[in-house]
Amino acid sequence: MPITLSNATTFSSVYVNAGDMYNKGVELLLTGSPIKNQNFGWDVSINMAKNKNMVTALAPGLGTGIDIYYNIEARVGYPLGSIFGSTYQRAPNGQIVYQTENSQTGDSGTPNSVIIAKNSGDNYLGTANPDWSGGITNTFTYKNFSFSFLIDGQFGGQVYEADAVWTNYFGNSKASLLGRDGTYIPNGVVNVGTASNPVYAKNTLPYSAYIQFNDNGNADKIINESNVFSRTFIKFRQVSLGYNIPKSILAKTFIRSATFSLIGRNLFYIKKDLPTFDPEASDSIGNGFGYDSGGSPVSRTYGFNFNINF
Amino acid sequence: MKNIAYKILAFLFVPVIITSCTKNFASINKNPDATTSVSSGSLLSDALVRTSTVDMESRFNYCHAFMQYGYSSFWSGTTYVAADGPASSLWNNFYTPVLTSLDIAIQQTQNDPTQASTYAAARIWRVFIFQKLTDFYGDVPYSQSGLALTEKVYTPAYDAQSAIYASFVTELRASIALLAANSTQTVQGDQFYSGSAAEWKKLGASLLLKVGMRLIKIDPTQAASLAKEAVTDGVMTSNSDMPILQHSAQFANGIYTVVQDGVEHFFLDKTLVSEMQNANDPRLPIYGAIYSAPVSQGGTITDDNPADFVGYSFNSSDPAPTVRINASIFGLQTTPFFDFQYAEVAFLEAEAVVRGYITGDANALYTSGVTQQMQSLALLPTSPTITSTQISAYLTQNPLPTATEDQIARINTEYWLAGFAFDGEDEYANWRRTGYPVLTPNPGSVSQVIPRKMIYPQTEFNLNNANVNAALAQYGGTNTFNTLARVWWDKAN
Numbered sequence: 026m027p028i029t030l031s032n033a034t035t036f037s038s039v040y041v042n043a044g045d046m047y048n049k050g051v052e053l054l055l056t057g058s059p060i061k062n063q064n065f066g067w068d069v070s071i072n073m074a075k076n077k078n079m080v081t082a083l084a085p086g087l088g089t090g091i092d093i094y095y096n097i098e099a100r101v102g103y104p105l106g107s108i109f110g111s112t113y114q115r116a117p118n119g120q121i122v123y124q125t126e127n128s129q130t131g132d133s134g135t136p137n138s139v140i141i142a143k144n145s146g147d148n149y150l151g152t153a154n155p156d157w158s159g160g161i162t163n164t165f166t167y168k169n170f171s172f173s174f175l176i177d178g179q180f181g182g183q184v185y186e187a188d189a190v191w192t193n194y195f196g197n198s199k200a201s202l203l204g205r206d207g208t209y210i211p212n213g214v215v216n217v218g219t220a221s222n223p224v225y226a227k228n229t230l231p232y233s234a235y236i237q238f239n240d241n242g243n244a245d246k247i248i249n250e251s252n253v254f255s256r257t258f259i260k261f262r263q264v265s266l267g268y269n270i271p272k273s274i275l276a277k278t279f280i281r282s283a284t285f286s287l288i289g290r291n292l293f294y295i296k297k298d299l300p301t302f303d304p305e306a307s308d309s310i311g312n313g314f315g316y317d318s319g320g321s322p323v324s325r326t327y328g329f330n331f332n333i334n335f
Numbered sequence: 336m337k338n339i340a341y342k343i344l345a346f347l348f349v350p351v352i353i354t355s356c357t358k359n360f361a362s363i364n365k366n367p368d369a370t371t372s373v374s375s376g377s378l379l380s381d382a383l384v385r386t387s388t389v390d391m392e393s394r395f396n397y398c399h400a401f402m403q404y405g406y407s408s409f410w411s412g413t414t415y416v417a418a419d420g421p422a423s424s425l426w427n428n429f430y431t432p433v434l435t436s437l438d439i440a441i442q443q444t445q446n447d448p449t450q451a452s453t454y455a456a457a458r459i460w461r462v463f464i465f466q467k468l469t470d471f472y473g474d475v476p477y478s479q480s481g482l483a484l485t486e487k488v489y490t491p492a493y494d495a496q497s498a499i500y501a502s503f504v505t506e507l508r509a510s511i512a513l514l515a516a517n518s519t520q521t522v523q524g525d526q527f528y529s530g531s532a533a534e535w536k537k538l539g540a541s542l543l544l545k546v547g548m549r550l551i552k553i554d555p556t557q558a559a560s561l562a563k564e565a566v567t568d569g570v571m572t573s574n575s576d577m578p579i580l581q582h583s584a585q586f587a588n589g590i591y592t593v594v595q596d597g598v599e600h601f602f603l604d605k606t607l608v609s610e611m612q613n614a615n616d617p618r619l620p621i622y623g624a625i626y627s628a629p630v631s632q633g634g635t636i637t638d639d640n641p642a643d644f645v646g647y648s649f650n651s652s653d654p655a656p657t658v659r660i661n662a663s664i665f666g667l668q669t670t671p672f673f674d675f676q677y678a679e680v681a682f683l684e685a686e687a688v689v690r691g692y693i694t695g696d697a698n699a700l701y702t703s704g705v706t707q708q709m710q711s712l713a714l715l716p717t718s719p720t721i722t723s724t725q726i727s728a729y730l731t732q733n734p735l736p737t738a739t740e741d742q743i744a745r746i747n748t749e750y751w752l753a754g755f756a757f758d759g760e761d762e763y764a765n766w767r768r769t770g771y772p773v774l775t776p777n778p779g780s781v782s783q784v785i786p787r788k789m790i791y792p793q794t795e796f797n798l799n800n801a802n803v804n805a806a807l808a809q810y811g812g813t814n815t816f817n818t819l820a821r822v823w824w825d826k827a828n
Contacts, residue, residue: 031799032430032792033476033491034483035438 028087043091044083046105050076053159066166073159078104090147094312096185096249104152106315108185110249112150114142116225121213123228126236138207138233139215143248150253153307153315156181160262171267171286176295178259187318188302189252193238198301200251204232255298258305263290267330284332291325375450376523378440379457382433383526386464387580387672389428391589393471393789395599396421398759401785402751402766403606403774405660406647409598414780417816423792425471425760429464430480437461438481440524452520452532455510459539462503462510463675466546469499470764471789473822474806476799477502490799493806496823497553500546504561507543511536511568527578527674537576540568541680548683549768551690552826559692562683566693571680574707579714580672587668590756594666600629602656606774608646611752614733617725619644621712622665622755623658630662649777664715665756671714673757678708682750685735686769689742701735701746708753747771767825786816787825 027038053073060067080099083091090100096110114122125136160177192198196205203209211232218224240246267286275283297304303322307314399405400412411418437457444454468475477499479491494502514536521530528534547561571577582588594600603623611619619641628634644658660666681704688697709721709729736742747769754762766774767787776785791814795803803814811819821827 028489029798030483030489031476031491031795032427033480033795033799034489035430035435035481036483037431039483039489 028084028091041084043087044080044099044101046078046080048076048078050074064168066164068162068164068166070162070164071159073157075157076154078154080105094308094316095187097312097314097316098147100149103149104154106154106312107152108150108183108249108253108315109147110150110185110253111146112144112148112250113248114144116214116223120225121211122225123211123213123215123230123232125215125230126233137230138236139211139213139228139230140233140237140246141213141248141251142216143246148250150185150250151183153182153184153256155179155256169269169271171265171269173263173265173267174261175263176259177262178257178296180257182256183253183315184256184299184304184307185249185316186252186254186299186302187316189254190244190247191318192301193234193247194244196235196239200300201234201238204234207231207233254300254302254304256304258297258299259295260297261292261295263288264292265289265330279335280333282332282334284330286330286332287328288330289325289327291323372443373439374523375440375443375453375457378436378443378524379453379460379522380524380526382436382440382457382460382464383524383580384586385428385433385436386460386674387589388582388586389433389589390424391593392421393423393425394759395590395593395601397789398763399601402754402759402762403604404755404759405601405604405607406656407598407601409596410601414777415782415784415786415816416780417786417790417814419790419793422790423794425789426468426475426792427794429468433464434461434481437464442485449520450523451513451517452530452535453523455513455517455532455539456522456525456535458506458510459535459542462506462546463542465499466503466542466549467760469496470549470822471760472791473788473810473820475499476802490802492802500550500824503546504543507539507546511539511543514539526580534576537569537571538578538675540565541570541576541675543568544570544680544683544687548687549764549824551768552828553824555690559687559690562687562692566684566687566695570684571677574677574711574714577677577711578674580674582669582672584668588670588672590670590672591666591668594660594662595631597629597631600626600631600634600659600662600666602647603644603658603660605646605648605653605656606772607752607755608644608658610748610772612641612644615729616752617721617729618709618712618752620661621715621719621721622661624661624663625657626659626662629659630666634659636661636663649775649779651779660756664712664717664719667716670716673711676708676711676753676758678704678711678753679750679758679761680704681707682746682753685746686743689739689746697742697746698735701749702730704746704753705730705733705749708749743769744771744773767822782816784816784818786820788816788820788822790814790816790820 027040028043029038030036056068056070058066058068080101080103083089083099083101090098093099093106096108097106098109099105100107116122122142123139124142126138126140127136158179160175162173162175164171164173189198193201209232210230211228213228214225215228216223217226237246265286265288267284270283270285275281302317305323306317306320308316308318308320396410397412400410406413411421437460440457441454441461444450444457465477474493474496476491477494479488482488482491514532518532520532522532522535523530544562544565547558547565550558620639623644624636625638625643626634627637645654645656646658647656664670681700684695685697685700685704687693688695688700706726709726713720736745747765748771750765751762751772774785776783788810791803791807807814811817
């Protein structure tokens, strides 16, 4: 991979074998025919896959971690393409810490609202790699008709939703509605002590989504952790209905067999954790995997097939 | 349902896959169709052209603002605010691609006696570029720069400026000797002198004079001996010895980009305009003109009478500026670039005489510098000609004074007037070296002090952090304009 160099080397980047990693995985395929007789058949096919990836070493000079795409990093001890960034501040008892703000940047005077306090730094927030993925295909045949459908899904794995950053920033998202009327007082704590010697007291001020997400045109109070979502989903991937034109009809023609089928793909999610956006969208399947800033969602398609054998 | 048959076929695959990259990465990645060698002449030529085609944000945004040549509302330099973009452009453009090409040219020619003059020319130009870098930033990567390919140095250490200057002297001496010994050998890829080794030798000696005269505060003894050595070697003696880069639409003069960039079609500063108006300087209507709007917005010259010019004033109650840099002379793609003016050499030499470093006629050198600087402007687009009558009238009104300190002030004020547009970064160094012209800092700035060392590029803190922080320790420990941020030769009194 190319590593950016200091211009003082008189070169801009160098291609290096950036490090070592391992992949350990299992793939499983089970197929069976629970019912099979002259007129009716039922075939089932189940597949499952699990892969574990880990960066074990990086080239000298790269330190312990390197950004490969925005806040997607290759870091020793973590899977390649893990998400890093700022997190919520939390009190020792796990409660979220809020910080007080004035309603507008630059205002002086008594704080009148709160936002979630940011714990900046490079904290591990997740990886795009799923814990496991799999699918199940069922095919039913009755006389000349066949019907099949595929349901698949993946479990575990995260995505950094830059789409969420900007829909929140522009106030177009559901998340940015919370507290917009100034009446939502979040159940958390504020630090009334000092940074090094914190004393936590219950928060009494209303939450301001505007300062959190936009702050007069400044996105720096947005916390990375709030934009990391689970990619877990179960999807009704494909359905098809087919009809084999009977041989008796074709017997006197030059056509040996003919099949007509209707197909629909990517029909709907049975379940998905990610709000609004498509958990399968990503900037790329390379270094940008796990970072979605306006990646195209997978499109739903309908079609028909007409197969003729001569 | 009795015919129901259960058939379960199970295929169980449990492969464990462990992969790693090949050890022969470099040979696999080699493109068999790619060119693997470039002629040294092409590389030297590339470096010379790109010295003045690159982004000139540092030279204008900072140096022209600091030296009170001009003002743009876009420039951070007017209020002495540190901004990474304009601060880093000189660094980024000189290290890559200019030094990249020079380093490879030097490697290719160093053991080839048939290319000795090309080797010497490339080394001279490397000193020329590195002097601009170290004068601007202080300590910079020098001895470990350019070793990424051969020795895999990806995080080059910073060299002390004193060591860099010592190396300049060694490099220039060796190059001058090589050129003297190979005086008939053509310099390949020469963009200035059609390959003349003799002219390159003059350029090398002139650079040695400039390097030596930088040391007047830190090491006057060495300054004197280097000035003497350079003059003995033979410096430039007229405009015909000047390195001038002829630009084209394809390889446009970098000033063009600045002037075309909206508000960066900058106003002249009141300091410059007043000085030139009071001195009846015939160069003023060449340097500036009153425009209806910036040229990028279709502005045209509405008034070229220098008496009407109003420069930018720090005092906001003064009238608004009207005079911008003359874009039809300095801001064309095809405007030739004066890399190193003969006038600078004449003024350095005159100052060396005044300081007693060398013997000579300071007045003759001063007169020659002013005269030929004014005449050199005729080489620019529209051939603006200053007559010999105008020149002698100017010299009569602005003669070399008699007292030593006044002479140094006068000579370096002329140095400043000569550096407009083409050599802001060199003038910035010359001003720090001599203190002339005396400039009043912008009273509207927070620090009210003209910075004396540029901040390091932010990318160094990401990519070469330990080394840049080690260098920064002597400059106050922070990457800011602060009172401790002065380069080595700029010794505080």
